[in-house]
Amino acid sequence: MKYAIDLGHGVGRDRGASGIRDEEDLINETGALVIQKLKLLGHEVIEVRPKNCAGITNSLQQRCDAADDAKANIYVSLHFNAANGRANGTEVFAMSLPGRRLAQKIVNEISALGFINRGVKDGSHLYVVRSTSMPAVLVEGCFIDSMRDIALYEAEHMANAIVLGLCGKTPNIADKAA
Numbered sequence: 001m002k003y004a005i006d007l008g009h010g011v012g013r014d015r016g017a018s019g020i021r022d023e024e025d026l027i028n029e030t031g032a033l034v035i036q037k038l039k040l041l042g043h044e045v046i047e048v049r050p051k052n053c054a055g056i057t058n059s060l061q062q063r064c065d066a067a068d069d070a071k072a073n074i075y076v077s078l079h080f081n082a083a084n085g086r087a088n089g090t091e092v093f094a095m096s097l098p099g100r101r102l103a104q105k106i107v108n109e110i111s112a113l114g115f116i117n118r119g120v121k122d123g124s125h126l127y128v129v130r131s132t133s134m135p136a137v138l139v140e141g142c143f144i145d146s147m148r149d150i151a152l153y154e155a156e157h158m159a160n161a162i163v164l165g166l167c168g169k170t171p172n173i174a175d176k177a178a
């Protein structure tokens with residue numbers, strides 16, 4: 001399998017949300033582990049976050065183009081949520097039927113870590129979900145401004161849950177039970 005991994009934000013002025021923790025930090029630490037684990041499982045990984053961009057739309061289009069050019073099989077965009085400090089839980093956006101099936105597996109695995117399961121949501125308004133040619137999911141791991149979620153959050157476990165949702169296995173399943 002060839003996965004396009006989109007580490008959300010992190011370029012130009014687009015630095016993501018801030019809360020108890022910064023979205024960008026959680027994306028980067030979880031994302032690095034997701035990439036490492038997918039490679040350990042023998043998958044090919046294309047990182048699609050651009051180094052430079054001419055604005056948000058250009059940043060998002062470059063990510064989609066990179067995935068399309070590489071003929072990735074699955075597109076995974078990593079994000080963390082922020083709201084009013086009271087919302088919590090995990091949700092995954094998708095549009096196509098295969099995308100939704102994958103999204104359901106991912107959201108179930110993340111909620112198995114103890115996060116509230118907010119379910120699969122319609123991602124047809126999201127640029128990277130609607131503008132990629134392969135099944136795409138956008139993961140909102142948990143809320144960075146929720147005390148509950150930040151207390152539960154652990155990059156290793158979050159990454160394992162995402163990889164488990166994507167592939168049905170992880171290279172180090174023992175971590176998940178810990």
Ligand SMILES: [Zn+2]
Binds near residue numbers: 009023080
């Ligand atoms: Zn985001």
